[in-house]
Structure formats: C-alpha cells, structure tokens
Amino acid sequence: MIRLEKLILENVGKKIKNAYLVRNINLRVEEGEIKIILGASGSGKTTILNIISGIIRPDDGRVIIDGEDITDKKIEERNIGFVFQDLGLFYSMNVAENLAYGLRIRKMDISEINVRVRDIAKRLSIEEHLLKFPSQLSGGERQLVALGRTLITEPKVILMDEPLSSLDTFLRNSMRWYIKDLRKNFDITIIYVTHDLEDAEILGDSVAVLEAGNIIQDGRKNDVISFPKCRKVAEILGYNIFEKEGKKMAIHPSAIKTGGDVDFEIIYEEKGIGYNYLLSTRYGQIYVKSAERIMERDKLSFNNAVSLGKCE
Amino acid sequence: MKVRGSSFFISAPYLLIVLFIPLLFLLISAIHLSPSKYMYQVLYSALLQSILQASVSTFFAGLLGVSIGLLLLVYNGKFKEIIISFMLITYVMPGLIMAIGIISVFNYDSRFFEIVLGNVIFNSPMIAVLAYSTGASTSIQEINSAKVLGASDSQILKKFYLRNSARGALLGSLFAFILCFEGFSLPLIIGGPQFSTVEVLIYLFKRIFVYYSSYQFSAASFIALVQFTTLLIPLFLYISIKPPPSKRGTGQIHNMKGAGIALPFLVLFILFLFIPFIFIFIKYPLNPASLLDVEKRIGVSVITLTLNTILFSISSTMLSFLISLIFVSRSSFFSRFTVMLPMIVSPVSLALGFYLAYGEISGSSLLLIFIFTALEIPITIRMIQQAVDTIPISEKMSSRILGDSFFSSLLKVQLPRIRSETTSVLSLIFITVMGEFSAVATVYTKSTETITIGIYQLLLLKDLAGTYTLTELFIIVIFMSSLFINYIGKSDTIGKTYS
Numbered sequence: 001m002i003r004l005e006k007l008i009l010e011n012v013g014k015k016i017k018n019a020y021l022v023r024n025i026n027l028r029v030e031e032g033e034i035k036i037i038l039g040a041s042g043s044g045k046t047t048i049l050n051i052i053s054g055i056i057r058p059d060d061g062r063v064i065i066d067g068e069d070i071t072d073k074k075i076e077e078r079n080i081g082f083v084f085q086d087l088g089l090f091y092s093m094n095v096a097e098n099l100a101y102g103l104r105i106r107k108m109d110i111s112e113i114n115v116r117v118r119d120i121a122k123r124l125s126i127e128e129h130l131l132k133f134p135s136q137l138s139g140g141e142r143q144l145v146a147l148g149r150t151l152i153t154e155p156k157v158i159l160m161d162e163p164l165s166s167l168d169t170f171l172r173n174s175m176r177w178y179i180k181d182l183r184k185n186f187d188i189t190i191i192y193v194t195h196d197l198e199d200a201e202i203l204g205d206s207v208a209v210l211e212a213g214n215i216i217q218d219g220r221k222n223d224v225i226s227f228p229k230c231r232k233v234a235e236i237l238g239y240n241i242f243e244k245e246g247k248k249m250a251i252h253p254s255a256i257k258t259g260g261d262v263d264f265e266i267i268y269e270e271k272g273i274g275y276n277y278l279l280s281t282r283y284g285q286i287y288v289k290s291a292e293r294i295m296e297r298d299k300l301s302f303n304n305a306v307s308l309g310k311c312e
Numbered sequence: 313m314k315v316r317g318s319s320f321f322i323s324a325p326y327l328l329i330v331l332f333i334p335l336l337f338l339l340i341s342a343i344h345l346s347p348s349k350y351m352y353q354v355l356y357s358a359l360l361q362s363i364l365q366a367s368v369s370t371f372f373a374g375l376l377g378v379s380i381g382l383l384l385l386v387y388n389g390k391f392k393e394i395i396i397s398f399m400l401i402t403y404v405m406p407g408l409i410m411a412i413g414i415i416s417v418f419n420y421d422s423r424f425f426e427i428v429l430g431n432v433i434f435n436s437p438m439i440a441v442l443a444y445s446t447g448a449s450t451s452i453q454e455i456n457s458a459k460v461l462g463a464s465d466s467q468i469l470k471k472f473y474l475r476n477s478a479r480g481a482l483l484g485s486l487f488a489f490i491l492c493f494e495g496f497s498l499p500l501i502i503g504g505p506q507f508s509t510v511e512v513l514i515y516l517f518k519r520i521f522v523y524y525s526s527y528q529f530s531a532a533s534f535i536a537l538v539q540f541t542t543l544l545i546p547l548f549l550y551i552s553i554k555p556p557p558s559k560r561g562t563g564q565i566h567n568m569k570g571a572g573i574a575l576p577f578l579v580l581f582i583l584f585l586f587i588p589f590i591f592i593f594i595k596y597p598l599n600p601a602s603l604l605d606v607e608k609r610i611g612v613s614v615i616t617l618t619l620n621t622i623l624f625s626i627s628s629t630m631l632s633f634l635i636s637l638i639f640v641s642r643s644s645f646f647s648r649f650t651v652m653l654p655m656i657v658s659p660v661s662l663a664l665g666f667y668l669a670y671g672e673i674s675g676s677s678l679l680l681i682f683i684f685t686a687l688e689i690p691i692t693i694r695m696i697q698q699a700v701d702t703i704p705i706s707e708k709m710s711s712r713i714l715g716d717s718f719f720s721s722l723l724k725v726q727l728p729r730i731r732s733e734t735t736s737v738l739s740l741i742f743i744t745v746m747g748e749f750s751a752v753a754t755v756y757t758k759s760t761e762t763i764t765i766g767i768y769q770l771l772l773l774k775d776l777a778g779t780y781t782l783t784e785l786f787i788i789v790i791f792m793s794s795l796f797i798n799y800i801g802k803s804d805t806i807g808k809t810y811s
Contacts, residue, residue: 055709077715081713082713084706085706086706087706090711101711101714105715
C-alpha cells in the first residue's frame, strides 16, 4: 500500500546559546502510522514535539505537514493535537468543558458541540464522568479525557509525549492497546515519544532512535528493533554488545539460545516469570532471558547476533 | 520559549507614557532652575537623611526580618497562618497611619529613631515573610536526605533553610532600602524639617515653596531627577533579582525540635508590630461623633472623602489589572523587565512628572487615577506573573494547541486556575491605593481629596479627635480587608486541587 507523507521534518535544529538540543533532524511520518521516537531522557524527544507543535521555533530547517511549510505558523493555527506527559488538563473545568474547549475556540454551534462531546465521551467510555473535574478522576480516566480532548478537534497529527509513563503496569498495558485501537478507529497519524521499548514494540509502525539530539536510526519497527545498525541503538534497545573476530556484534538477551558452541559460566541466576542470567563467556559478560532453565553443560548459540556499523 | 515580537509594541508605548514622557517633562522643568547655595545645602541634607534613614532602618528591619523568617520556618504549629496574616496587615497599612501611631506612642518629641522604628515595623514583616517563603521552598526530600545522612536540626536550618531564605531576605531588604529612601509619611509628619528626606523635599517644593524658582516646580523637578539618579543602582538590583517562586517546593516543612519555643517570640513580634495601632485606640477611643463637623474644618465631608477614595481605588485597580493582563499574556523577558522600569521613579516624583506632562489635559481626577495605575502596574504584574507561573506549562500550552490565542487562553484557562490569587491581588491593590498618601498629597485638588488627605489636613489643624477617629475607622477597614484577602488567598477550589 502506498502511503502519503503526512509530516516531514527537514534538517531541523534547535540550539540554546551555542549548544544544540537537536540538530539535523530529518524525519518522515506517513499518513495513518504511529511513529515512535525512542530515546533516553534528555535526548531531545520533547524538543522535537515542541518544534512540531510550534511551542518552540526551530533555528534551522522546516516543518512540513500535508505539503505545507508550517515552520512559522502560530501554534493555534496548526491544528495539531498534543497529549503532554502530565496531560495538561484544565483543572478549572469539568470533563465536558475540557472536551468542548477546542470546539468552542472554533466557534462551533453549541448543539453540534454537545453532540460531538457526547459522541467522543461514549467512544472513550467516559460518559459518566462528564460533569466531574479532572481532580476527581483516576489516572486512566484522565488519560482518556486528554485523548478525547485532542481527538475531538480532528487534528492532522497527534503528538504524544510519554503519556503513559505515570501509569501503573496494568493500566499502561491496556492503554497501549487502546491507543492502537484509536489509531484504527479514527484513522489518525500519531508521533509518540518514549524511552520504553515496550511502547515501541506494541504501538509503533516505524521507529526513530534519538541520541543526544540526533536521529541515529529510522525505519520500520521490525527493521530497527531486530537490526540495530550501531552500538548506540543497540544499547538503547537493551542488546548485549560484544566483539567477535574483530567485529562489533549485538544480540538481544531473549535471542540467545542453547545448542551452539559458546561455553559459559553462570554468575547470577534469577527466576522471575522466566529465567534471567548474567553469564561469563569468552565474549565477556552476557545477559540472557530464557523461558526455560539453562545449565552450564549446555552451550550457547550466538547465531542471531547482528553485526554493528557506525552511528551517523 | 518563543520571544514574542509583539511585546515590543506593548512595552514601548507603555514606557513612553508612564516613564519617558513624565521624565522628559521633569527634565525640561529642571533645566529652568537657577539653584542657590541654600538649595544645595537643603538637598544635601535631605539626601544624607534619606541614605541614613534607609540604611539604619534596613539594617534593623533586615536583622529582625530574617530572625522572624527563621522562627516561622522553625515553628510548624497551627497558628502559623494567623501569625503571617497579622504580619502582612502592617505591610498594607498606610504610612500616614503608621506615623500617627508613632506619634501616639512617643508624642511629638520624637525624631530620627522613631522614624527608624516606623520603618522597621513597616518593612520587617515583609522581609520575614519573603525569607520564610523562600526558605519554605526547600525540597523536603533534600531535608530528609540530610537527616538520613545524620544532619542535626541546627545544621539543616543553617545549611538549607537559611541559604534558601537568603535570596528572599536580600530581595526584601533591597526593597525595604528603596521604600525607606523614598520615605514620605514618617519623615513628613514626625520628622520635621531637620529629618526631611528627598521625597519630602520634592513634595515641599511642589506644594509649599512653589515660587522658590521663577519657573514653577523647577526645584521640585530638579530634586526628583537627583533622587531618580541616586536610586538607579538599588532599583536596578531589585528589578534584576528574579522573584522567588511562590510554589516551588512541596510546601512541607521539616519538623524541628524546640519548635514550640518559636511561638512566644512570634507573638511578641506581632505585639511589637501592633503597638502603634493599639496606642491610637488607647489614646483616643473611637468617637464617630467627632466626624460630624469635619466638613466645617476642612471644607469636605467624610462622605466625599470616602467616595473619592473608593472611586480612585476601584478605577485604578481595574485599570492596572487590565493592563497587567495584557503584559502577562505577552510574557517575555523584555516586556517583564520594561514593565518593572517605572518602579525606578518614586511615587512623589512620578506624581509630579504626571502632573507636568498630563495635568493640563486630563483633569485632576483622571490624573490621580493614571498616577495610581502607573504606581500599581509593576507590582500587579509581578504578582499575577508569579501566580500564572505556578500553572503547569502543559496546561497553558494545551489551550494554545487547541487553537486559542494568548489573551483568550489567559482569560479562559489561566485566570480561572488562579482565581483566589487574582482576588487577593485585586484586593491588595485596592487597599494599597486606598491608603496611598505621598502621590495624592503631591497633586490633589479640592475636588480630589481622599481619606488620607483628610486625615493629614485634620492633623495639620491639630483636630486630634477628628484625626484619630478617621484614622481608627480606616484601620478597621484595612484590618478587615486584610483578613478577607488572607482568607481568599488561602481558600482552594475544586478545580485547583489536583494530584
């Protein structure tokens, strides 16, 4: 299927004094996809979203949406949705007022606003909370209100800045599927920044890995997650890194199997849901996750290792 | 954050109207002066007095303020909020009332140290509250970490609270120095000519010695410019210091041993602050009957005085609030800095500058409203900005991203979130304008007399019964209003409470 490019960042850079927060960012997001920007804290993820939304203006480069250069457009004229890390709900307004806010700004007819608020509340299952204030909602309900408030204005692109980071594991898991569902039902384009690999694995169609203000790998999810192209990407994705015959290699802890030719010694063994090991091998210390217990008499196979190149 | 180019188009006309044009008129007026040796002697003496009174008062107020600020940090009991409320009442008391209070305690045989005492009573609570609030912004996690690592209460007080309090105390002390340097009511009423400050001198040359120079008001304008130049350094320092954040920390304060000992000292401090006001009531118990023939003596009825006061206060409060909103919505360093600039002109100088520049075209009532507005805008902006800064950036930006403009977002999203703070700010400006004396004394006419002018005239006529009764009624109104402000400021709304 041929997809159109919804959003393009062209050589975007932002600096404070002389230090770049992000530089030479080139990013293409296709219509209807969820693009994950994966990176550690301080890597510049939020800066990219702030540039796209217009909260900050880039020093270099252009931001293009639907073929239109919006680099100098005012925030309020961009029609972009943004779900902030702390959601940014209006605590002086109830849920219905929060949902209606964007429509009121667009001077929509009051009866139409009512219909659309009820509709979105129904679709997000928050109808019974319409008259409550954000302070009276649970964390998950607040997430839904923030999503609803963003979706109701039918933005061109929705930006999400680690919106699930403050939720507990159960809620985070269910919200991930919820967001995936939303994408399907509302046919929207989402840029989602996170440091959590699981977010990328479940939500993403494509993944861009960000390190120190630079995108060091960008591609389809499976290509990036299964084939990190350099050491830094492999580190961010949690790979073991080692050297074999003078070449840098990486292997994911869950990709290591028994039945190969690598001897090892167990340094630590911890049983959780599966088995977790820290092993000593001729390639150095290696972390292994396995569904089944492994013994020192077994040998390991590193056949799934990928060779690493240089980061750009 | 994006710097808004449009802020220049707001700041520039504002500065032009409020600062540059009045300064230009002062300058034009001042160059017509042919100063004599006598003039220089008087000015030198007033400058010396201003510096001396400001330095000694700031020293004592700072010392007392920091000590009380630390006691407030140490004391964690249920009376803390009440104590702070009482402390802030003296801060909003008009200088004129303080002067009358001091006279009640020491009679007229008082001079330099009584002026200092009045200044200390005025300014030490402000320094104490600033030192306390910056100290209280210390992170409780930091304190807990220090405790776990073995720090004693006294070490915590010294290494954490005192260090953080220093910025608030410094800011408060600088402001206290400026206020004392620009001292007006105390030196005018209890000081006499020998203890006149520069501010008093400007007033005297504007109202009493009008014809000292052949060109009217040129002496007053010249002195105003001298004062303006002298105050540039401390005022620039004050404006440059970033105000301490009001809600940075968790607001929790570490419980220290011996916290109970702080309470008696705090109560003693409150008593010390209220001595002048208590003496007013003791010396001349409230007697409303004495106000009946006020009109005969000063030519204006109490009702007219009250109506004028309310009219000027409401108009200038609303005007300064509206202008402040425009500045806050266009918040950038440039506009925030420029908006504070008019603070470098003292109230009497500003009133004189406005009188020279706009007096002819505006009429006396409008002139007073403009002067009060100009005086209140910087502090209003500072307070509203501080309150707005406590709202998470995501909440402010959400409304913009949903399509709202700067100003509309401020009105619809931000102001409702700080409605209790906004009410406090409005009430505080209202009370401050109500009690304003120095600027109004400089430019008032028969039709624009306010309560403070009425009190001053009765005092000059030695009608002590009338003076004291009007003062006492004024104290009661301010006292009640202050408690109301404090109550509103502390109240919370359902919309505000969030985790």
